[in-house]
Amino acid sequence: MSPLITIEDLRVRAGDRLLVALDALEVGPGECVALVGESGSGKTTVLNAMLGLTGGLRVSGRVVVGGVDVVGADERALGRVRGSAAALISQSPQDSLNPTMRLGTLLRRVLARHGVRGAEARERTADALRSVLLDPGLLRRYPHQVSGGQAQRFAIATAVALRAGVLLADEPTSALDVTVQASVLDLLARLRREQGVALVFVSHDLAVVSGIADRVVVLRDGRVVEAGPAAGVLGAPASAYTRELLDAVPTIGK
Numbered sequence: 001m002s003p004l005i006t007i008e009d010l011r012v013r014a015g016d017r018l019l020v021a022l023d024a025l026e027v028g029p030g031e032c033v034a035l036v037g038e039s040g041s042g043k044t045t046v047l048n049a050m051l052g053l054t055g056g057l058r059v060s061g062r063v064v065v066g067g068v069d070v071v072g073a074d075e076r077a078l079g080r081v082r083g084s085a086a087a088l089i090s091q092s093p094q095d096s097l098n099p100t101m102r103l104g105t106l107l108r109r110v111l112a113r114h115g116v117r118g119a120e121a122r123e124r125t126a127d128a129l130r131s132v133l134l135d136p137g138l139l140r141r142y143p144h145q146v147s148g149g150q151a152q153r154f155a156i157a158t159a160v161a162l163r164a165g166v167l168l169a170d171e172p173t174s175a176l177d178v179t180v181q182a183s184v185l186d187l188l189a190r191l192r193r194e195q196g197v198a199l200v201f202v203s204h205d206l207a208v209v210s211g212i213a214d215r216v217v218v219l220r221d222g223r224v225v226e227a228g229p230a231a232g233v234l235g236a237p238a239s240a241y242t243r244e245l246l247d248a249v250p251t252i253g254k
């Protein structure tokens with residue numbers, strides 16, 4: 001099956017400083033690739049490059065997401081990538097929701113922006129809420145009236161309603177308590193299985209990564225230290241840096 005994300009020779013620079021060098025990455029339907037590394041290693045910059053959110057930075061190479069060549073794309077093409085092809089799931093979805101609008105209004109507006117209106121929008125909304133196990137009554141609430149876990153499910157429901165084939169998740173569970181975290185991870189796994197969604201998962205938490213990722217890319221100072229199947233990278237790391245990251249996790253690697 002053809003990949004939903006292809007990256008070749010990606011270089012991201014701030015002035016002369018090289019922030020990210022990623023020679024090759026492919027993510028196919030239903031796959032999960034995790035980007036791990038300490039703070040400042042370039043994980044978020046890679047996600048931003050996939051969405052063309054790199055204003056002020058110099059980007060070269062090839063980044064194709066959901067069929068759109070992102071590097072050098074115009075705003076119209078980038079608009080198709082953001083939301084339609086790929087959706088960003090952030091650490092604190094509540095922060096990015098307009099606090100003055102009910103969730104139902106927010107979702108309706110996002111769908112309308114992508115050309116989905118009326119009966120089609122209502123149908124997709126109902127299906128998406130069902131697939132993330134949220135009560136439709138939640139749509140009447142304002143962002144501050146829902147829990148962190150509900151807000152994260154709503155963010156994922158928005159991606160489902162937009163039929164995004166790629167989810168870019170930046171620490172999606174680190175603000176949640178452990179039981180809610182597990183249910184959001186289950187939901188992401190189900191979307192991969194049932195809808196063939198490709199997932200790029202950024203996390204500091206290698207215990208979580210070992211439970212969800214097929215493959216792991218370890219970044220340090222924007223460079224790939226090692227990459228490969230999750231069981232190999234996390235079970236028998238080749239580099240001292242990955243071993244150090246694992247040593248910080250109490251439940252695995254020891």
Ligand SMILES: Nc1ncnc2c1ncn2[C@@H]1O[C@H](COP(=O)(O)OP(=O)(O)OP(=O)(O)O)[C@@H](O)[C@H]1O
Pocket residue numbers: 014019037038039040041042043044045046056057
């Ligand atoms: N717009 C920018 N201009 C200049 N430097 C930047 C810019 N965006 C990111 N950086 C730098 O790039 C490096 C990588 O940052 P990035 O946010 O991608 O790391 P990260 O691995 O996601 O870190 P964290 O885990 O703390 O979120 C950092 O040194 C950061 O300061």
